[in-house]
Amino acid sequence: MSTNEEVRAPARTDSVDPRAARVRDRLRQAAFGLIEERRVERISVSDITQRAGVSRQVFYQHFRDRDDAVAQAVAASFRDLAPGDGVREDPRAVIRRLCDFAARHDRLYRNLYPSAASQQTANAYRDVLHPACLRLVEHLPDPMTLADFVVGGIIEVLRLPAAGPGGPVTAESLRRRVDACLDVVGRR
Structure with a gap:
């Protein structure tokens, strides 16, 4: 992280204060709901704050900008799909849950790519999958x-x-595609 990013980083991003966590979750849920409805470039900070019922000032205590809120909302959903370190669970189960998520939220993917938030989202996805x-x-x-x-x-x-x-994207069609990838490395 550069010095400029450290200065701009929101104060409550990692706060463990339950009230701050609840507000951050409401903002993430609002951003997630909006990204399922329309393209990222058509979402504003005002849209997110109105849906979450908070002020712009509160928003900026938690996120740098709209793209940060969108990326963190989607990343939090990915992390929920693979809780813990993934070592104790069949890795195929994690991958299949991610396929199911992608099928259930196919509009989200269409609305996310391409946008400034898409790279952050891809990085979060990679962190869960790796x-x-x-x-x-x-x-x-x-x-x-x-x-x-x-x-x-x-x-x-x-x-x-x-x-x-x-x-239409189905979980089964995504699983078949992913299974083809896994076949390359001899694991199904």
């Missing part, structure tokens, strides 16, 4: 590189329906 993918390929030579390869493939497969008009 431990599961690493476990899938730990038996192969150079597992770190292969895990990165599998993560990239899964992200691209899940992002593809958002890039084009295509038919």
